[in-house]
Each structure stands twice: as C-alpha cells, then as structure tokens.
Amino acid sequence: MVRTPHSVGDVMTQTVVAVGQDAHFKEIVETMEQWQVSALPVLAGEGRVIGVVSEADLLPKEEFRDVDPDLLQRSPRLEALRKAGALTAGDLMSAPALTVHAGDSLAQAARTMAQRSVKRLPVVDAQGMLQGIVSRSDLLKVFLRSDEDLATEVRTEILDRLFTEGPEEVRVAVTDGVVALHGRIRDRALLPLVARLVRAVEGVVDVTFDVGADGEAGEASKGETGKGETGGGEGRPAPDDSGTP
Numbered sequence: 250m251v252r253t254p255h256s257v258g259d260v261m262t263q264t265v266v267a268v269g270q271d272a273h274f275k276e277i278v279e280t281m282e283q284w285q286v287s288a289l290p291v292l293a294g295e296g297r298v299i300g301v302v303s304e305a306d307l308l309p310k311e312e313f314r315d316v317d318p319d320l321l322q323r324s325p326r327l328e329a330l331r332k333a334g335a336l337t338a339g340d341l342m343s344a345p346a347l348t349v350h351a352g353d354s355l356a357q358a359a360r361t362m363a364q365r366s367v368k369r370l371p372v373v374d375a376q377g378m379l380q381g382i383v384s385r386s387d388l389l390k391v392f393l394r395s396d397e398d399l400a401t402e403v404r405t406e407i408l409d410r411l412f413t414e415g416p417e418e419v420r421v422a423v424t425d426g427v428v429a430l431h432g433r434i435r436d437r438a439l440l441p442l443v444a445r446l447v448r449a450v451e452g453v454v455d456v457t458f459d460v461g462a463d464g465e466a467g468e469a470s471k472g473e474t475g476k477g478e479t480g481g482g483e484g485r486p487a488p489d490d491s492g493t494p
Contacts, residue, residue: 265381270337274335287303288367296378302338306342310334362388426455
C-alpha cells in the first residue's frame with residue numbers, strides 16, 4: 250500500500266523558484282512567464298521568506314497607466330497606487346508572507362488557502378527558511394489514491410482497531426473514493442465515530458453504511474460493492490438480510 254499522505258511535506262513541491270527582494274519589476278514578470286507561475290516567494294539573506302509577489306501585485310502598474318493624475322490623488326486605493334509606482338519585489342510584495350510548515354495537515358493548508366483566497370503557500374521551517382511550496386493541485390493529489398489503497402487503510406487502521414470480533418463482521422467496499430461499509434456490529438452507537446474516522450482518511454470522498462446491530466436488519470444505503478473491497482465476501486454483493494426471496 251502506498252504511504253498515506255498526511256502532511257504538507259508529503260505533497261509539497263520542493264523545487265521552488267523564488268526572487269530576491271531587490272529583483273526588478275521586469276525580472277519578476279520574466280520569471281513568472283518562464284516558470285508558468287502566478288506568484289513567487291520573496292527571499293532575504295540565505296533564503297528566509299519575507300513576502301510573496303503575485304500577478305495581482307504587478308497589475309496596478311498597467312491598470313493605472315492611463316489614469317488622469319488628478320484622479321489618482323483622490324483614489325481610495327492607495328495601496329494599489331503605491332504598487333503602481335513600485336520597481337522591486339521588496340516594494341511590490343505582500344508581506345508578511347502567508348506560509349505553512351511541512352508538518353501542517355493538508356486540511357490546515359486547505360483552510361488557509363480558502364480563508365485567505367490564495368492558490369499556493371510557501372512552506373517554511375521554524376526559522377522561516379524556504380523548504381518548498383504547496384498549491385491547490387498538490388492538496389488534491391490525495392484523491393488520486395486507488396480504491397484498493399483506501400479500502401486497505403480503512404480496514405487495517407480503523408475497523409480492525411475498533412471491532413475486535415473479527416474482520417468478517419464488517420466489510421469495506423470503495424468505489425470512486427466513496428467508502429461503503431457492510432455487515433454487522435455489536436454497538437451501532439459507534440457508527441458516528443466510524444464515519445468521522447473514515448472521512449478523515451486522506452482521499453476518501455464520502456462514506457455510506459449498510460450496517461446493522463447483531464440481530465437487526467441492515468440499514469439500506471447507497472453502499473454497493475465497489476472496486477476496492479476487503480473483508481469477507483470480497484468481490485460479491487452484500488447479502489440481502491431483509492428476508493425477501
């Protein structure tokens with residue numbers, strides 16, 4: 250089974266293009282074009298991240314090119330006006346830099362990107378030195394995990410630890426990242442806990458149940474047998490316990 254990516258360090262890109270704080274406006278544009286990126290970390294000294302310069306920071310120079318100078322003086326967008334006249338990365342960048350650490354969870358990075366409306370984040374160590382960069386597409390790589398990998402992890406890391414009555418009690422089927430659980434458990438009060446744990450597995454899209462307590466009929470759901478199934482009855486549909494011929 251492929252090692253489960255749990256942290257930013259597992260998915261980040263370690264080869265990162267960056268610019269120094271004295272990089273000129275045109276050098277920044279040329280670097281973005283060459284590397285096909287929309288933002289660059291700005292470094293000081295030996296590689297400490299002090300800011301990020303993005304296309305949005307560069308655009309005011311073009312935006313205000315033909316605006317009447319008298320109107321500029323009355324514009325409420327003073328920061329954009331300042332950047333329209335800036336020439337170096339140190340003057341253009343957004344600072345302090347919004348960063349993450351390699352040990353941060355993928356969920357933490359995703360929340361930061363969503364809350365701050367950014368597409369990528371520099372990854373730094375405890376001293377603020379650049380280690381890599383993580384993008385939205387990097388975070389989505391977890392959904393490329395195979396159904397077989399997901400089924401195996403759910404079985405070995407969750408079900409086998411929660412239910413000691415044996416691996417034949419609850420079966421796991423995964424189809425397109427959706428985990429379906431079939432079978433019997435002794436205490437259905439555990440189902441909310443199981444759902445939370447399964448949804449926390451990186452790459453899981455959703456979880457459904459066709460699980461009943463001992464002596465009860467299973468609770469019908471959308472949990473058909475999937476491509477990645479583990480446990481008893483592998484490769485076969487879940488048995489019909491409703492009593493209907």
